[in-house]
Amino acid sequence: MSPTIRARRGARLSVVVLVLLTLAGAYCFGVFERLAEPKILAEGLVAMGAWGYLAFILAYTVLQPFGVPGTIFIVAAPLIWPWRTAFALSMIGTMGASVVGFSFARFVAKDWVSKRIPARLRKYDESLDHAAFRTVVVLRLIFWMPQVLHAFLGVSRVGFWTHFWGSLIGYVPPLLLVSYLGSEMFDASGRFQTDAWPILAGLLVASLLVAALARAHERRRPSGEPRDA
Template identity: 35%
Template sequence: MAPARRRKLLAALAVITVVAAFFVGGGYSWVRGDGNVEELLTETGIVGPLVFVGVMWLTQPLGVPGFVYMAPAGIVWPAPTAVALAWVGNMGASYLAFTFARWFARDWVSERIPARMGVFYDRLETGGLWPVVLLRLVFGQLPPADWMLGVTRVSTRTFVIGTGIGIVPGVVLFVVAGGGLLDALADMSTATRRAIIVVLVACAIGRRVWIRRRRRAAASGPAA
């Protein structure tokens, strides 16, 4: 078995193990319990916000979308508090991913930065602030954006300031609009919610298949 394939298999097994442990250990039942999560976040003083931010810091650098956390935050807390906590969570997660790329896995992340981000590389190499802000406005808190900043000559200071400015619109949008979207979904029937989920999953799978076919066609084109 090729090393790359072996790593993917081990990663998949690790994820399956963690998910299984979560279910077997009663984690899913606790989360499903009426009000348990909201009570943890809002009725435990400073502990709730710290847990929220800590989970973002630990999971977002691994590829978990920030929307997963920002949308519920808009329901749990008042908008100003939710935006502030989501901003802190995103900043910490971005810094960890940036540091990981710069000091520990430069070659590994360079191979995984999407080609569409390449247009920013030369601008980022100049070390200016506004290219960082622009990158954030376009790609938000996506981990590949953090990785790309990590492999360029952008200073840590410029990264922090540019990221802090550039993610503000996205954080506000996801917290406010995401919270409203979740409220709307909560008012829908179970059948409607399931239908929406099925459509979204089908669209995601279809997009992935289409991208793979385009890549295969592009790769086989010159050889034809």
């Protein structure tokens, strides 16, 4: 085995160990208990004052790709901060988590992850080959930020920047809506309110509009234009 291959395997193993230690540390210090529901998370972040911004982004970025639901963070944000701040922090945290999940699947555990991608996502492989940007936008609009979607896009052939910008655009409608109308969609405990269905209908319309714009963008691209790596 060449030194280069050994170095790469060593680096990958180090990353895996670091992830496991981070998750173990979060468990030992009771982080997962505080993340049990948005209300508990909100109370903890409020108690931290200005440091709550950084704690929110770091916790979201590091923990969401490896099992913690992202909805806990984006629901908690508007319970704490004004909607503009909640939207900015939710977007930064969501993009950070997406990049970490994508990169972990592509550069660290690609073979292991690839074997565990469900068939319901594999059906989008052909779409990613022919209309990568639009497909990423639509997938983010539909599924948001589940860990398995990070992994699927990471092991696919879609370029990093196509994934980055497609995810960014796909996240805008749902995150903006939850940040702006979070208090009307969720109660103080972070539970969905039944009279918020019209808001979800508006989100669906906005999502379809963004998907249509992404499709128009793909059609305007020259057919021979190379993709990013």
